Amino acid sequence: MILVTGGAGFIGSNFVLDWCAQHNESVINLDALTYAGNLENLATLDGNPAHVFVRGDIGDFGLVARLLAEHKPRAVINFAAESHVDRSIHGPEDFIQTNIVGTFRLLEAVRAYFGGLNETDKAAFRFLHVSTDEVYGSLAKDDPAFTETNRYEPNSPYSASKAASDHLVRAYHHTYGLPVLTTNCSNNYGPYHFPEKLIPLCIHNALAGKPLPIYGDGQQIRDWLYVKDHCSAIRRVLEAGRLGEVYNVGGWNEKANLDVVHTLCAILDELSPRADGKSYREQITFVTDRPGHDRRYAIDATKLERELGWKPAETFETGIRKTVRWYLDNQDWVKNVTSGAYRDWLGKHYGECA
Structure with a gap:
């Protein structure tokens, strides 16, 4: 059995869905169901005994300790985090609380659990922490891509909080011997992406006839990673990664x-043309750039390929087409997320705590 935190979010839910489809090993899924956590992502697992959902916070030491003691997982994969730079600019405190304090309390609960395992179970146990390339800061146009040895230079409250959590994970390995692994990924895209990020927002707005907002001049460069590829990389690192190591996960798609x-x-x-026959490009609108907007991120995933034999299966062209097709085929999911209908569903099932 494994314990996944943040498993109702975008990347976490994709990981849980893929895991349950490919493994016979059960998943305990702990998620606080904040704005981006959505149980509709996991609807296909309803009634599946291999998936146990628990609503809760990684900062709740007692809850995490109880889940660890009850289910005795062989691994913890930590996706739980407040994300999105824009939100961190307007409300940084939540990011400090979840990404730093929450990770600390999660590590403390895992450390106590790990200390009580027998030597065989200790040897098999792993704590995998999922992080971001944004901890490395920003690159100039001709700079080499980020490697695992790049200095941390976070530029937003979001990336600073994630950098702090990475440092805590590293410290718990070196100080307490916790068997940790860390992955730092580039920009993910794909199914179940909350429609505030660039790709799902533009798909949603395009179909609704709304402007497609582009920050500044639109020349900010990112490395794009299809979420299913990211999930396969995490599985590979969990399976064979060297303890205490960091692995950068990228799509080789700047x-x-x-x-x-x-x-x-x-x-x-091509797939859903406008009624007037014009291109959706006409809806592109340039807006004022956000404060401190990093100009370029790029991931060098050579280490992951060299040591563990992982490469992305999707190019940007194949992955983005799959993504657009998914959103076109799942408009009810998009409508529920954007209307808040899924929160009404939560209220029916969780009462006043929803």
Whole structure:
């Protein structure tokens, strides 16, 4: 059995879905169901005894300790985090609380649990911490891509809080001998992505006839990683990664934001054309850039390929087409997320605590 935290969010739910489809090993899924946590992501697992959902916070030491003692997982995979730079700019305190304090309390509960295991179970146990390339800061156009030895230079409250959590995980390995692994990924995209990020937001707005907002000049460059590829990388690191090591996970797909939106528009023009026959490109609108917007991120995933034999299965062109098709085929999910209907569902099932 494994314990997954944040398993109702975008990347976490994709990981849980893929895990249950490919393994006979059960998953305990702990998620606080904040704004981006959505049980509709996991609807296909309803009634599946291999998936046990628990609503709760990684900062709740007692709850985590109880789950560890009851289920005795062989691994903990930590996806739980407040995310999105824009939200951290407007409300940084939540990021400090979840990403730093929450990770600390989770580590404390795991440390206590690990200390009580027999030597065989200790040797098999892993704590895998999922992080971001944003901890490394920003790159100039001609700088080499981030490697695992790059200095941490976070530039937003979000990336600073994630950097702090990475340091805590490293410290618990070196100080307490906790068998940890850390992955730092580039920008993910794919199914179940909450429609505030660039790709799902632009798909949603395009179909609704709304503006497609582009920060600044749209030339901010990101490395784009299809979420299913990210999940396969995490499984591989969990299986064979060297203890205490960091592995960068990237898609080898550097694209400027504007180019990403142009690609989205072209696919939508083909698969769901506008009634007036015009291109969705006409809806692109440039807006004031956000404060401290990092210019470029790029991941060098050579270490992961060299040591563990992992490479992404999708190119950007194949992954983005699958993503657009998923959103077109799952408009009810999008409508429920954007309307808040899924929160009404939570209220019916969890009462006043929802």
